[in-house]
Amino acid sequence: MTVLGNLGLWLALLFGVWGAVTGFAGGRTSRPDLAESARRAVFAMCGALAVAVIALEWALFQHDFNVEYVAAYTSRNLPIFYTWSALYAGQKGSLLFWATVLSFFGSLALLFTAPRHRDLLPYVAGVVCTVAAFFVSVMLFGQANPFARLPYTPLDGSGLNPQLQNPGMVFHPPMLYLGYISITIPFAFAIAALLSNRLDGDWLVAIRKWTLLSWLFLSIGICLGMWWAYVELGWGGYWAWDPVENASLLPWLTMTAFLHSVMIQEKRGMLKKWNLALILGSWLLSILGTFITRSGVISSVHSFTQSNVGYFFLFFLIATAAASYALYVTRLPLLLAESRLESMVSREASFLFNNLVFVAIAFSVLWGTLFPILSEWVRGTKITVGPPFFNTVNVPLGLLLLALTGMGPLIAWRRASLPNLRRQFAVPLTAGGFTLLVLLVGGMRDLYALLAIALGGFVAATIAQEFGRGTSARHRQYGEPYLLAFARLVARNRRRYGGYIVHAGMVFLFVAFAGMAFKTETEATLRPGESVSLKSPYGQSYSFTHLGISQYDALNRQVTAATVEVRLDGRRIGFLTPEKRQHVDALGRPTFQPSTEPAIMSMLREDLYGVLGGTVNGTEQAVFRFTINPLVWWVWYGGLVVALGGLIVMWPGGTPAARRAQAGYAVRLVEPTRP
Amino acid sequence: MTTGPERASPVTRRGCLALGAATALSALGRQGPSGRARAQAPDSAEGPPPVGRLWDPARAGRPLPPVTAADNDAAIQALEKQIHCTCGCNLDVYTCRTTDFTCTVSPALHQHVLALAGQGLSGPEIIDQFVREHGVAILMAPPKRGFNLLGYLLPPVATIIAAGVLIVVLRRWTVRPASGRAQPAADPGATPEELERLRRELDRLSV
Numbered sequence: 001m002t003v004l005g006n007l008g009l010w011l012a013l014l015f016g017v018w019g020a021v022t023g024f025a026g027g028r029t030s031r032p033d034l035a036e037s038a039r040r041a042v043f044a045m046c047g048a049l050a051v052a053v054i055a056l057e058w059a060l061f062q063h064d065f066n067v068e069y070v071a072a073y074t075s076r077n078l079p080i081f082y083t084w085s086a087l088y089a090g091q092k093g094s095l096l097f098w099a100t101v102l103s104f105f106g107s108l109a110l111l112f113t114a115p116r117h118r119d120l121l122p123y124v125a126g127v128v129c130t131v132a133a134f135f136v137s138v139m140l141f142g143q144a145n146p147f148a149r150l151p152y153t154p155l156d157g158s159g160l161n162p163q164l165q166n167p168g169m170v171f172h173p174p175m176l177y178l179g180y181i182s183i184t185i186p187f188a189f190a191i192a193a194l195l196s197n198r199l200d201g202d203w204l205v206a207i208r209k210w211t212l213l214s215w216l217f218l219s220i221g222i223c224l225g226m227w228w229a230y231v232e233l234g235w236g237g238y239w240a241w242d243p244v245e246n247a248s249l250l251p252w253l254t255m256t257a258f259l260h261s262v263m264i265q266e267k268r269g270m271l272k273k274w275n276l277a278l279i280l281g282s283w284l285l286s287i288l289g290t291f292i293t294r295s296g297v298i299s300s301v302h303s304f305t306q307s308n309v310g311y312f313f314l315f316f317l318i319a320t321a322a323a324s325y326a327l328y329v330t331r332l333p334l335l336l337a338e339s340r341l342e343s344m345v346s347r348e349a350s351f352l353f354n355n356l357v358f359v360a361i362a363f364s365v366l367w368g369t370l371f372p373i374l375s376e377w378v379r380g381t382k383i384t385v386g387p388p389f390f391n392t393v394n395v396p397l398g399l400l401l402l403a404l405t406g407m408g409p410l411i412a413w414r415r416a417s418l419p420n421l422r423r424q425f426a427v428p429l430t431a432g433g434f435t436l437l438v439l440l441v442g443g444m445r446d447l448y449a450l451l452a453i454a455l456g457g458f459v460a461a462t463i464a465q466e467f468g469r470g471t472s473a474r475h476r477q478y479g480e481p482y483l484l485a486f487a488r489l490v491a492r493n494r495r496r497y498g499g500y501i502v503h504a505g506m507v508f509l510f511v512a513f514a515g516m517a518f519k520t521e522t523e524a525t526l527r528p529g530e531s532v533s534l535k536s537p538y539g540q541s542y543s544f545t546h547l548g549i550s551q552y553d554a555l556n557r558q559v560t561a562a563t564v565e566v567r568l569d570g571r572r573i574g575f576l577t578p579e580k581r582q583h584v585d586a587l588g589r590p591t592f593q594p595s596t597e598p599a600i601m602s603m604l605r606e607d608l609y610g611v612l613g614g615t616v617n618g619t620e621q622a623v624f625r626f627t628i629n630p631l632v633w634w635v636w637y638g639g640l641v642v643a644l645g646g647l648i649v650m651w652p653g654g655t656p657a658a659r660r661a662q663a664g665y666a667v668r669l670v671e672p673t674r675p
Numbered sequence: 676m677t678t679g680p681e682r683a684s685p686v687t688r689r690g691c692l693a694l695g696a697a698t699a700l701s702a703l704g705r706q707g708p709s710g711r712a713r714a715q716a717p718d719s720a721e722g723p724p725p726v727g728r729l730w731d732p733a734r735a736g737r738p739l740p741p742v743t744a745a746d747n748d749a750a751i752q753a754l755e756k757q758i759h760c761t762c763g764c765n766l767d768v769y770t771c772r773t774t775d776f777t778c779t780v781s782p783a784l785h786q787h788v789l790a791l792a793g794q795g796l797s798g799p800e801i802i803d804q805f806v807r808e809h810g811v812a813i814l815m816a817p818p819k820r821g822f823n824l825l826g827y828l829l830p831p832v833a834t835i836i837a838a839g840v841l842i843v844v845l846r847r848w849t850v851r852p853a854s855g856r857a858q859p860a861a862d863p864g865a866t867p868e869e870l871e872r873l874r875r876e877l878d879r880l881s882v
Contacts, residue, residue: 233774233775234774234775235766235770235773235774237770240765240766242765243765337848340848340849341845341848341849342849343849344842344845344846344849349845352841352845353838353841356834356837356838356841357834359837360830360833360834360837363830363833363834364830364834367826367829367830368826368830371817371826375817375822375823375826378822379822381810381811381812382810382811382812383811383812383814383817383823384759384765384812384813384814384815384816384817385816385817385826386759386765386767386815386816387767387815387816388757388815388816389815389816389817389826389827392816392827393827393830393831396831397830397834412874414874420874521773522747523742523746523747523773524742525741525742527725527726528726528727548727549729549735551729551730551731551734551735558731558734559734560729560734560735560736580734580735580736582733582734582736593736593777594734594735594736594737594777595775595777596774596775596776596777611773611774611775611776613739613773613775613776614735614736614737614738614739614776615729615732615735615736615738615739616738616739616740616741617738618728618729618732618735618738619726619727619728619729620726620727620728620729621726621741623739623741623742623776625773625776
């Protein structure tokens with residue numbers, strides 16, 4: 001099968017190069033035969049790469065340990081899901097996964113894009129083929145071929161890193177990859193629009209679903225990554241400002257900015273230059289993230305093994321950035337706004353400030369991530385830029401963004417009058433102020449937490465007001481029951497109300513982030529029967545009693561599990577069973593160092609998080625760390641709400657009127673019948 | 676799961692016999708020279724409860740020393756959260772040491788912090804000592820001086836400048852009522868109430 005896999009890669013490279021040449025030539029010369037050839041090259045490349053993926057999966061499931069990749073990431077006793085997900089667990093396999101999904105997305109874009117965008121498609125095929133061919137060439141020429149064989153065949157493989165043996169592994173990396181990869185399609189349309197000089201709003205219509213899809217995948221991927229870090233790594237947090245985490249956040253920030261600013265272009269024909277720059281920038285940031293993850297230039301716990309693959313990406317990044325922005329600059333005279341701003345106090349202006357904050361956060365995250373390299377270049381001094389730096393710089397910006405999340409929907413398009421502002425802001429401001437007062441009276445003194453929760457109250461009231469007014473209007477106008485009116489309100493204008501649901505999810509997230517300011521933890525050495533107590537920020541007392549340790553074999557690991565009884569104010573509420581796991585191969589040989597599996601008891605208000613550090617002198621006396629993490633559950637709930645809102649926004653259909661409104665058409669004022 | 680033959684049947688016949696003999700010897704030993712059993716210790720006896728041995732301690736990872744009061748000292752933890760663990764994890768010493776307790780570097784750095792604190796050094800002095808020994812990269816965030824100020828100040832300064840530029844640009848973009856270039860084409864016969872209604876309708880349909 002490795003022969004077939006190699007054949008698939010080489011054919012994919014040939015199809016990719018052919019598709020790139022014919023795509024750009026076909027677009028330039030308007031020759032339909034070349035355009036068709038490029039289109040077919042994308043399909044053929046997708047087919048060839050699919051064959052390569054099947055060949056690699058076959059080798060993984062057949063335990064062909066003569067294949068270096070199979071020996072490095074699997075073992076005979078690895079559970080089947082992780083054997084499957086080993087496809088993207090390592091550098092080489094993930095490159096194959098990336099190229100395959102990109103060619104698949106490219107095929108979908110070519111198949112389902114409306115005929116009126118036909119002029120753009122040859123260029124789109126050209127860009128997709130160029131990018132996918134680059135990934136294939138990295139595999140073939142960058143010592144990253146997943147089908148490379150070993151000079152010998154080991155009896156068993158090394159197995160998958162224990163930290164990757166978590167359900168999060170099955171879902172988190174592919175989601176993030178899908179997010180990164182799908183940005184290529186909007187990027188391809190942007191380049192196509194630039195090359196074909198078709199810089200009206202038409203290309204935006206073609207990429208609308210793709211930008212939302214990409215944003216949704218990135219959002220879900222980031223949230224799943226946070227969940228995975230929390231439940232698997234054992235440090236009791238979900239975001240550490242690690243360079244690879246930052247790399248995933250960067251395109252998400254710029255894509256979110258784009259999803260806001262594109263509305264201004266659709267409605268008013270403004271910000272054409274800005275929107276194009278955001279799409280180009282988002283794609284380049286996704287490639288930068290790939291470079292950071294794979295180069296080893298920046299130290300990260302997530303990095304793949306250091307290899308020369310990074311230099312391929314650096315070259316590709318510089319070349320594509322130079323080419324894209326050179327093209328962009330030549331087209332600037334064609335990107336003139338069709339209308340002008342009517343007032344500084346308008347939805348358009350608030351969206352611009354929202355974009356400013358998004359880009360500022362993206363810049364500060366990028367700056368902090370790259371600053372160690374800059375410092376080493378300039379001063380020859382290595383420095384570390386960790387969470388204290390990122391929190392200092394980004395928390396105020398994040399709070400400003402949260403405030404703008406509430407303010408934006410309250411300000412009218414074009415021009416907001418003072419009475420209008422007063423009417424719109426009265427309830428949300430009161431709600432925010434009341435929340436602040438309650439928190440202060442309750443004794444909360446952490447400034448950032450106070451601001452985050454109070455602003456959360458303000459934004460939540462904004463959203464409730466919007467839903468309330470819309471539902472009431474439908475109830476009054478059509479006599480619909482409130483529930484039906486609510487459902488139809490969302491269904492008829494999915495973009496607007498789906499967006500508000502995303503905002504609601506962001507409120508949950510920010511409030512949950514604030515909860516971490518009140519995290520409490522303790523370390524303890526306990527013999528069986530001994531307890532340790534910990535006070536929660538709500539004033540309650542939890543006691544943790546060590547009951548004993550059991551050791552047993554399970555699947556591909558030897559488990560040492562402690563049982564800890566948890567009592568809340570003297571009442572038993574359950575047990576925590578943190579574990580130490582020694583993973584072994586099929587021959588019973590240890591494959592990695594013993595790893596830790598935290599035990600988590602999740603409640604609405606707080607999580608109890610227990611880690612078994614180890615034992616003392618081989619006895620049941622054990623070292624534990626117990627943590628109370630307030631409001632963590634709301635991070636996952638917020639992520640779900642964000643994903644739900646995103647799905648509503650991109651769900652196809654809606655009424656023709658809503659579609660017209662979304663496309664920026666004029667509004668007809670219906671006169672009521674006068675008696 | 677599949678294990679080696681010796682692990683598949685941990686209790687062999689020979690093991691059983693040995694266990695029985697050990698139990699009998701232990702019972703004899705408890706009776707003492709006079710042959711009378713000792714009084715059983717009461718449940719509420721002071722001192723630590725008894726503790727059994729693990730079947731296979733190696734499975735539970737590296738043996739750990741018992742936690743001391745200094746390990747839970749908030750001041751020590753605050754210090755350690757400023758010190759970067761050098762094991763390659765990107766975490767601070769406290770977090771790395773207590774994440775899965777497998778790191779061998781962070782416990783040594785922790786002991787060094789405790790030793791320095793034991794010598795009577797203050798928090799900043801301990802940090803300075805670490806910087807002297809390991810360089811400035813030992814800090815979780817660069818000190819706010821010299822070239823590093825650029826790191827801290829550029830994002831907020833750039834944001835403020837960008838906001839200023841945006842305000843100036845927006846002012847330029849904003850159509851003056853006098854210019855009338857891009858004024859909405861309102862019906863000359865529309866009343867202010869009708870215009871306000873139009874605006875509300877636009878708001879309602881806006882996204």
